[in-house]
Amino acid sequence: MHINAHIVLCRLLFSLALILGSGMTDGEGIERLWAATAGVAGSTKLSGHGARADQLDDHWSFWNWSKLVGLAKLLRRRLANAKIEAKKQEDSFRVFIRSRRSMSGIGWRCAPDMMTEADLRKTLEEEDRSARDGGSIPLHSVGPSEFIVFGLELESQQRNLRVQAQMKRHGTTAEPIRLRPLRKKLGKSIKRLRDLQATYTPTALTHLASLDLSDNILAEDIPLLLPSSIPPSLREGCKDGLLEIEARLRHAQCQSALAQLRHQLHIKARLLIYKKLQLRHQGMNTRSRALVARNEQKIKSHSDLYQAARAALCQIESAVVWPPLLASDIRCLEDPDDISKREARNRRQVETRLRRQVELLEAGLIMEEDVKEQMGETDSEDEPGEEQHPQKSSGESRRTISWIWTVAGTTGTDATLLDSLRVEWSRAYARTRRWREEIRLLEEEIRCLPLSLRHEERIWNERGAEALGGDRRLQEGRVAYAAKQAAMYREIAWRAELIQVEEWQGKGHRKYAERRRLNEEVEMEDEKRDEEGDSDSEKEAEETDEGEEETDEETDEETNEETDEEDESD
Template sequence: HWGFWNWQKLLGLGEQLRTRLDRAREEYSTQLAAFTEFSAQQVDRVDEWRTMVETFEADNGKPNPYAITTKALTERDVLLRLEEDDAKRTQSGVPSIHSVSPTSFISAGLEVEDEQCRVRAQVELKKAQTTAQKIDVVLLRRKLGQMMRCFRTLQATYTPAAIIALGQRVDVPEDEPPEAEPLFLPSALPEGQRQDEPLRGLAVIEQELCDAQCASSLVRLRNQLHIKSRLVTYKRIQSRNQGANTRSRTIVERNEMKIRLHSEKYQMVWDALRCLEGGDPGKVGQRKLRKEDIRCMEDAEELRRGAAKRQAQADRRRAREDTLREEGLSWRRGGGGNVREVSWIWTASATSTTEAELEEGAPLVASFLPQCTDSMSLSLVLRIEWCKVYARRNGQDALTTEWAKLSSECGLAELLTHHTQNTHTPTQSNPN
């Protein structure tokens, strides 16, 4: 059997290689068009980028043009820098209004906000309301209540306006859970109140921390979506046709809770940044995250092939409908397919810095930089993307050159054409 299978594989090599060659030629035209358009848009930088690629290919010890050379700043790095600034102001003689620094105050508020999100997610996850789950929810709310009381004490010193706004709320239910109680961080206060100290300085601190949290939340969301893809694949392939797969469902649901937690965190931080920018979404460096954007990464090539397949199906359906209409028969138009592209969360840069700050060697408030961005004309990101397109174009050129050489020397073109047109299957296996 193995000999027969190998013989069939050998006979099918001609057709298989010819099919791959035709597909490569078709892809070559697409890659060449993309490379030409990309190079025309960045004509001032192409020569420098090409020199970097050729130098690196000749000597791998040279700087890698495909790698990111920026230094990423995490949320902890931003917090450390702000704490150092507070310490310098204290040493220079600037009086402090509380033993807790302004940075620690804002950090505590953001931590309470994170705990509120976590409690809300746990409450919804444990909505079956068994006795053990009720006890867990009570303990979580008790811990959150203690954190909020400590934070309210600090608010009375730093932002008394927040305490006043909290007391002016109307129609507040008596049994309001702590996870639903607003915190009134500086971003939630009116813009006019943020023009004076200490609210103005607190708003700046919150904005910097929110920038870092926005980037870290997006990275964690991507990670959980990757995990979801693996878990769903495992459940579909390995846990199917089984009487009980409760454990698999529980793991998937737990991961869904984490996805929701990170997405809600991103949305809250983005809304805080919007408020700090005067309510203008265009001034926020990050994009708004919507529910339809939270999905796993689809390959762009697979999406393109799927679109071509759906187009062919639509053409066949229209031809069938025209035939039925000509014969006087009734026909019904089918529903449209799910046509969508890769979500922006997999292509958008996880940073809100400006173009000048993204030059090589500048720090980034992010721990992940993807292949390309949506609308930002960034030198570093464009260079990496151009180098990748250039490498793909060179690979296609090398394939075409090698094919022409082999065709002229060995007559492979005639051999492949012969096997494509006269494919046959032997009746007996080859003993060799």
């Protein structure tokens, strides 16, 4: 990755991830043996120039030969991994394409059917006003849409109050937080909501009475019982149209929450970059950390809003279009270098855990079922076959963006965020094209490998034929050496052709198959030993029974003899 040290223009013009037709070329392949070469070079310090050159050439030739021998398997493994990664990148890019936002010549366009929460509230107010002007008799001075909006505002106040209570509990703010006035104000608002519920949703009050709440319950923990929270069996007593109004507002909440969440994540990325590059010493870092902490609190607030809105939609609609928001989905538009470092660290942790489990399994300290259960818990969402051999991923070529950056809705004011999304779209498109090219290149290389080896075989056969007309003293050795080389390339070509049609079962499958076979043999030997032990026990039991029968017969004979003697004496 030497190109990262160059200027931006150089990285844009010569990055293999952006050059058409480059595929996923392994540009670092020539450097992977430098570590081993350094060790060899150290052993040639006292050698002459010729001996040093010969020794280095011997090692390099051996490494090249090892690569040629294993090239067929390497290409097959890379092709299988490329197909998996290409499918993953295409699926991720397809989500981008299917999103409501599309890219135009100028920038991103927001779909016309996706209204913001503020616009939807204005629309609902106009609908209520039109209904009153049309002769509809209102049940209350507060309209149905205002009633739902008021309930959603109280729900937001409860979330904010919980955050304030948590901050006071942990002492994360320098200023004192007074919760009692906030709870008192919220309690009065909830009482007003109960008055409105008596008009629009009287069954909510009935359900509230059946909950048997404590008298000491805090204001932020009191259930508001909006129409979506009322059990379906009690919704018949509510005013018609309330669920539809709440559903529309909940959809707008999901959209606005995601837009604000993306905005705060973008701010967080900028704050972290500024902190890393510009700030030094304890005082400046402490103030910067406080800014990041406040930003993270806003991120949590927006994510809680989205989750609450989606949970309410699940109670209203049978099929919810908004996907669940997981902790792993809340991430920034990350830099590829940071991704590669984190994934390398996670990969080392997984490899260490797997190595430890194998050692415990071989030592007999844990059972194979326990290992499978642990693997199922940690990798339950992986594809089959990836549990034992996690896919290595690094940098820009293998990463995927979170779905939160692909759905519609923006803050409408941050042009920098839109530019970042445009860059992500371009990167996703480039990754998809590079992996498609990689599949085509690997398929062509796999096809050409046996042909190249057969060509080498023909060359050595021709050399052997040419040796027949040379010096007779060297003729036999040259012909034998040429035949040996031709047979060697023929064998490698045959193995390459066999690997093309052989189904790949995954890296290391032979090792695991051999270990499984040895375990089965050990189990069979244990069963056979148990059966032999059971048969020996049965034989011992039979011998014991026979001995007891003989003893009983001898005792009976002695008793009869004593009886006869007594009769004779009488």
